[in-house]
Amino acid sequence: MKRMKEKTDEISALQNELNQVISTSDQHILGMFNNLDHEYDFLDMHGLTKVMCIKTLNEKLNDIQSQLNGNKLKPNFSDGKSHVFQIICGAGNHSQGRAVLKYAVDSWLQKYGFDYYPDITHGQFLVCLNKK
Secondary structure (H helix, E strand, O other): OHHHHHHHHHHHHHHHHHHHHHHHHHHHHHHHHOOHHHOOOEEEOOOOOHHHHHHHHHHHHHHHHHHHHOOOOOOOOOOOOEEEEEEEOOOOOOOOOOOOHHHHHHHHHHHOOOEEEEEOOOOEEEEEEEOO
């Protein structure tokens, strides 16, 4: 029993280490494809894991909505209240098997009732956020 517990603890430690490496890798990838000068215009998520993609998307859209509502971000649409944000996750040509990110993003946006236009073929989305 003691040996089984030691092996379980060892596997758990390795899993934690692997998760940390994946998280660091995702952060590096985000930094490579995104420019802070355009952080409220688009988000390129090429190469991210599905979990990091959805986490980042949730944080970014909440941040934009908060910035709009707090008058810290000027809407980029001519009506003065709408802000269009582009999400780029790619067509999935480099995925092993079926594309992952574009379907995960589409499903997530649908689930939370966002007003958006999907270009599933190319893995791009335009999301419209409105100042409240």
